[in-house]
Amino acid sequence: MKRVIPFILYLLLIAAHQVILRDITAVYTANINLTALMVLTVAVYKPELVAAWFGFAAGLVLAAGSPDLLGWHALWLTGLGTVAFHAREKLNLDSLYARLLLVVSGVMVHNLLVLITSFRTVDFWYSLVTAALPGAVYTTLIAWLFFLFKEGHITWAKVRALF
Amino acid sequence: MTNRKSGLSYKSWRTVQFATVLVFILALILNLPAVNSFVGGAIITSAYTPFEKIRTAVISVAAESDTIRILHESLAGMSDRLAALEEAERENVRLRSVLGFEEPWGYHLLPARVIAVTGEQAPVSAIINRGFKDSLLVNQPVINQIGLVGRIQEVMPGYAKVQLLTDPLNRVAARVASSREMGIIRYLPSEGMILDDFPNQGDIAVGDTVLSSGLGGIYPPGLKIGVVSQVRRPENRPYSRINLQPVVNFRTLEELFILLGEGP
Numbered sequence: 379m380k381r382v383i384p385f386i387l388y389l390l391l392i393a394a395h396q397v398i399l400r401d402i403t404a405v406y407t408a409n410i411n412l413t414a415l416m417v418l419t420v421a422v423y424k425p426e427l428v429a430a431w432f433g434f435a436a437g438l439v440l441a442a443g444s445p446d447l448l449g450w451h452a453l454w455l456t457g458l459g460t461v462a463f464h465a466r467e468k469l470n471l472d473s474l475y476a477r478l479l480l481v482v483s484g485v486m487v488h489n490l491l492v493l494i495t496s497f498r499t500v501d502f503w504y505s506l507v508t509a510a511l512p513g514a515v516y517t518t519l520i521a522w523l524f525f526l527f528k529e530g531h532i533t534w535a536k537v538r539a540l541f
Numbered sequence: 542m543t544n545r546k547s548g549l550s551y552k553s554w555r556t557v558q559f560a561t562v563l564v565f566i567l568a569l570i571l572n573l574p575a576v577n578s579f580v581g582g583a584i585i586t587s588a589y590t591p592f593e594k595i596r597t598a599v600i601s602v603a604a605e606s607d608t609i610r611i612l613h614e615s616l617a618g619m620s621d622r623l624a625a626l627e628e629a630e631r632e633n634v635r636l637r638s639v640l641g642f643e644e645p646w647g648y649h650l651l652p653a654r655v656i657a658v659t660g661e662q663a664p665v666s667a668i669i670n671r672g673f674k675d676s677l678l679v680n681q682p683v684i685n686q687i688g689l690v691g692r693i694q695e696v697m698p699g700y701a702k703v704q705l706l707t708d709p710l711n712r713v714a715a716r717v718a719s720s721r722e723m724g725i726i727r728y729l730p731s732e733g734m735i736l737d738d739f740p741n742q743g744d745i746a747v748g749d750t751v752l753s754s755g756l757g758g759i760y761p762p763g764l765k766i767g768v769v770s771q772v773r774r775p776e777n778r779p780y781s782r783i784n785l786q787p788v789v790n791f792r793t794l795e796e797l798f799i800l801l802g803e804g805p
Contacts, residue, residue: 393588394592396589397589397592397593397595398595398596426555427555427558430558430559431562434562434565438584439584439588441581442580442584442585442588443581444581445572445577445580446572446577448577448580449566449567449568449570449571449572450570453566456562456566
């Protein structure tokens with residue numbers, strides 16, 4: 379059970395992002411795709427089944443407001459987690475830039491899939507240019523900071539020393 | 542490698558797990574209203590609602606904060622208006638008391654408003670909003686509805702300077718109202734208003750009113766100046782030392798009257 383608690387917290391963070399943080403962190407039309415970022419991060423650091431189940435749960439949380447799309451979102455994120463895990467297994471992701479390449483591709487693919495899923499309600503090309511692409515770049519920037527923190531390149535002590 | 546709980550090989554265990562996930566996903570993709578609504582509702586209730594409540598509370602606090610700010614601004618505006626109304630009420634009381642005031646015989650009154658008062662410890666002069674173009678001349682007496690205030694010292698086109706009785710350089714010939722004995726009114730910063738040059742044997746007592754005598758040619762007779770507050774009669778000196786309490790409060794001057802005319 380203890381092993382599940384962090385993932386529940388991650389899911390709550392996704393919910394908090396959807397409800398509160400999404401609007402606050404938006405830069406013009408670009409939003410952080412935190413769900414995809416977290417699924418990709420779990421896939422990079424955790425086993426395959428964990429990545430798949432976490433992707434499934436994250437899809438449910440992401441689409442809770444649109445019950446008719448629950449299955450599709452769960453499918454996209456389960457697939458994203460599984461594919462990212464296999465990419466990690468097949469590719470050398472020791473380099474930070476390789477991981478960022480995985481993140482930007484993963485987020486972009488997820489954004490595209492979400493656009494395709496909701497094609498009836500959005501203008502695909504307009505949303506691709508104004509939301510999906512900048513959103514993927516923005517999310518990758520956040521991922522870059524996250525990896526720098528996680529690998530100790532940026533620490534609180536260093537940040538404090540700046541001020 | 543086998544799973545500790547199920548005893549299955551990892552490959553079989555992995556297959557079972559993926560099959561389970563896919564079954565769930567398929568069930569959700571089929572979009573059975575009961576299933577999807579239940580799952581979506583459960584997630585919204587457990588994961589979204591607490592954050593929605595926080596968001597609503599924050600928005601509510603921000604809205605309340607805006608309301609409080611608007612109320613504060615409104616209150617500040619109302620406070621200013623209330624202060625202005627209170628000032629108007631006080632002015633109304635003063636002006637009503639002025640209405641019953643009669644000018645000395647042979648003079649007519651020109652009302653003026655004090656626009657500045659100068660002086661270090663006590664006010665010694667006042668600037669009024671009347672001047673040369675209002676026919677003001679130097680040495681014209683200035684009074685208010687209570688008594689003598691001073692005289693015009695300088696005249697400019699639009700305003701004039703009044704030398705108050707509290708100016709140590711100002712002298713007024715005075716008379717005790719009851720005994721008609723005379724002296725000179727002076728103001729000493731250390732002692733306040735005094736009646737100087739009053740004979741030691743003169744008839745005066747605490748509480749007597751002191752008026753202008755009319756001698757000296759500046760002030761008309763009979764204007765109230767002060768009330769005797771202390772009488773000292775030194776044996777080795779020919780004059781008494783008499784302290785007065787001025788009838789006019791020189792710290793609250795607002796409306797004054799200049800006495801125009803030649804007098805009786």
